[in-house]
Amino acid sequence: MIEIENVSLSYRDVPILRGINLCLPKGGITALVGPNGAGKSSLLSLIARLQPLQTGRITIDGLPVDTAPSRQLAQRLAILRQDGAVASRLTVRELVNFGRFPHHQGRPGNDDLRLAEAALMQFELQALSDRFVDTLSGGQRQRAMVAMTFCQGTDYMLLDEPLNNLDMFHARQLMRSLRAIADERQRTAIIVLHDINQAAAHADRIVAMRDGGIIADGTPEAVLTEDNLEAIFGYRMQITQLAGKPLVLHHL
Amino acid sequence: MTEKSPLEKQRTKLAACAALIVLVILSICIGAGEFSLAGFFHDPDARQLFAVSRLPRTIAAVLTGAALAIAGLIMQALVRNRFVEPSTAGTAQSAALGILIMTLVFPAAPLAVKTLAASVLALAGTSLFMMTVHRLPPAQPYLVPLFALVYGGVIGAVVTFIGWQTDLLQFVGIWTNGEFSGVVRGRYELLWGIAIMAAIAWWVADRLTVLFLGRDASVGLGLSYQRTLQLGLVIVSVISALTVVIVGIVPFVGLVVPNLVSRILGDNLRATIPWVGLSGATLVLGCDVLGRVLRYPYEIPVATVMGVVGAALFLRLMFIRTAHG
Numbered sequence: 001m002i003e004i005e006n007v008s009l010s011y012r013d014v015p016i017l018r019g020i021n022l023c024l025p026k027g028g029i030t031a032l033v034g035p036n037g038a039g040k041s042s043l044l045s046l047i048a049r050l051q052p053l054q055t056g057r058i059t060i061d062g063l064p065v066d067t068a069p070s071r072q073l074a075q076r077l078a079i080l081r082q083d084g085a086v087a088s089r090l091t092v093r094e095l096v097n098f099g100r101f102p103h104h105q106g107r108p109g110n111d112d113l114r115l116a117e118a119a120l121m122q123f124e125l126q127a128l129s130d131r132f133v134d135t136l137s138g139g140q141r142q143r144a145m146v147a148m149t150f151c152q153g154t155d156y157m158l159l160d161e162p163l164n165n166l167d168m169f170h171a172r173q174l175m176r177s178l179r180a181i182a183d184e185r186q187r188t189a190i191i192v193l194h195d196i197n198q199a200a201a202h203a204d205r206i207v208a209m210r211d212g213g214i215i216a217d218g219t220p221e222a223v224l225t226e227d228n229l230e231a232i233f234g235y236r237m238q239i240t241q242l243a244g245k246p247l248v249l250h251h252l
Numbered sequence: 253m254t255e256k257s258p259l260e261k262q263r264t265k266l267a268a269c270a271a272l273i274v275l276v277i278l279s280i281c282i283g284a285g286e287f288s289l290a291g292f293f294h295d296p297d298a299r300q301l302f303a304v305s306r307l308p309r310t311i312a313a314v315l316t317g318a319a320l321a322i323a324g325l326i327m328q329a330l331v332r333n334r335f336v337e338p339s340t341a342g343t344a345q346s347a348a349l350g351i352l353i354m355t356l357v358f359p360a361a362p363l364a365v366k367t368l369a370a371s372v373l374a375l376a377g378t379s380l381f382m383m384t385v386h387r388l389p390p391a392q393p394y395l396v397p398l399f400a401l402v403y404g405g406v407i408g409a410v411v412t413f414i415g416w417q418t419d420l421l422q423f424v425g426i427w428t429n430g431e432f433s434g435v436v437r438g439r440y441e442l443l444w445g446i447a448i449m450a451a452i453a454w455w456v457a458d459r460l461t462v463l464f465l466g467r468d469a470s471v472g473l474g475l476s477y478q479r480t481l482q483l484g485l486v487i488v489s490v491i492s493a494l495t496v497v498i499v500g501i502v503p504f505v506g507l508v509v510p511n512l513v514s515r516i517l518g519d520n521l522r523a524t525i526p527w528v529g530l531s532g533a534t535l536v537l538g539c540d541v542l543g544r545v546l547r548y549p550y551e552i553p554v555a556t557v558m559g560v561v562g563a564a565l566f567l568r569l570m571f572i573r574t575a576h577g
Contacts, residue, residue, distance in 0.1 A: 074474025088464035088519035102474040106458025
């Protein structure tokens with residue numbers, strides 16, 4: 001369980017997060033939605049200890065993120081950053097293998113190699129596995145990064161806009177893979193999503209943020225109402241139902 | 253850009269090995285003194301020449317080339333920029349400043365102590381460089397090499413100024429202009445220290461590879477980012493300081509070799525460090541042999557030859573990069 005208590009963050013006196021309290025139990029997919037600058041990415045990077053905590057407290061399975069050993073946290077929690085540009089020339093296979101680093105510290109065992117191959121297979125990267133990451137297209141690179149995060153084998157995965165650069169086919173594929181991983185292996189995914197309909201279709205829970213605070217939290221059906229969406233994004237949009245899921249006509 | 257097939261990679265590796273072996277043999281045979289491989293077996297003078305001069309010189313060139321190339325690679329991983337190397341970014345200049353100060357203040361100190369002081373100053377100078385570089389806007393990667401040139405240039409100017417004021421310019425020339433002609437038995441053994449540093453770099457290669465992925469990725473993978481950064485700094489500083497003290501500054505090796513190897517083999521340092529070392533050794537030994545034959549029986553310092561060869565290689569690298577976008 002990830003527990004976030006009273007977390008605030010400001011950058012040069014500009015408040016970014018205001019007193020966030022959130023409890024994310026193990027299992028399932030939680031979608032973080034909200035307009036640009038709502039503080040979603042900042043919240044993820046605080047949970048993943050990429051930034052120091054200013055106030056409040058965050059624990060992962062009881063381990064405080066600011067004091068627990070980094071390696072121990074890396075075995076429980078993986079993060080995919082939004083700007084995951086890879087400056088170095090690794091092949092896709094090498095990159096995905098480095099997802100296992102927290103477990104083997106550079107001396108991969110047979111299990112690690114097997115898990116990396118499984119991740120390549122899961123995200124359909126076998127054909128690309130010997131290509132250098134910097135020769136791939138943005139979407140292919142994004143899939144490689146997701147596979148690396150997945151390969152870390154943690155109970156919790158924080159994914160910051162994983163659908164960036166992906167075409168519709170691969171976006172759908174990725175969300176389905178995450179759904180399968182959550183259902184079959186009881187792993188937890190916390191995903192920043194801009195496509196609200198992907199959230200509606202695949203998430204168990206939607207947490208909506210705006211101006212550094214949480215303004216709605218619940219199942220997709222509970223959060224995706226016309227009033228809530230107007231409060232979050234600042235304009236009214238129609239909502240219909242399709243195949244038993246809410247469908248937001250946000251583009252009309 | 254196009255990638256080489258596994259067969260081509262294998263061929264390139266074999267060619268690099270063959271080149272190094274040929275150069276080692278040439279380096280042992282070529283010099284102002286008469287020496288032939290046949291004479292080695294029945295002529296005690298030849299054996300003496302081999303043991304006192306040719307072998308130490310060849311070993312020194314190989315060690316220096318390998319270590320400088322590896323140091324360049326590590327520095328590029330530390331600042332995540334392909335266009336820096338210790339000999340331009342202030343590390344080597346700081347080391348020269350260190351040994352200059354020691355020569356002024358404690359002229360009687362043993363070479364090992366002077367080298368230690370050079371290492372400490374190199375570490376301080378490189379740390380300051382790193383702290384500044386991490387504040388530069390990441391969206392403008394070319395600021396880093398520009399800043400490196402200015403920074404190294406300023407420290408180099410301080411060294412020259414002090415040297416000029418204190419009539420030590422001749423010594424400054426020895427440290428800043430690398431050459432192997434002074435390498436004989438008994439005067440280069442400290443260089444084995446850089447082999448140890450290179451071995452440590454290989455030992456922690458995976459951590460350095462993760463470092464190359466950036467701070468966020470490193471923290472996310474549970475790497476102790478600061479400690480790995482510091483270890484990298486120590487390796488780079490000690491290698492630079494030792495080469496400056498024993499051989500002098502040799503430019504371009506740390507810049508060109510890691511870029512060439514990365515292009516073909518990538519950046520998985522566990523796999524590439526041996527090839528970076530081997531290629532660096534080949535390049536430096538090749539330039540040294542060239543410097544010995546160009547004006548035979550006189551010599552051109554390896555730093556001068558490398559200045560020309562390295563610049564040509566670097567320009568070629570730049571053009572390939574542009575051609576492939």
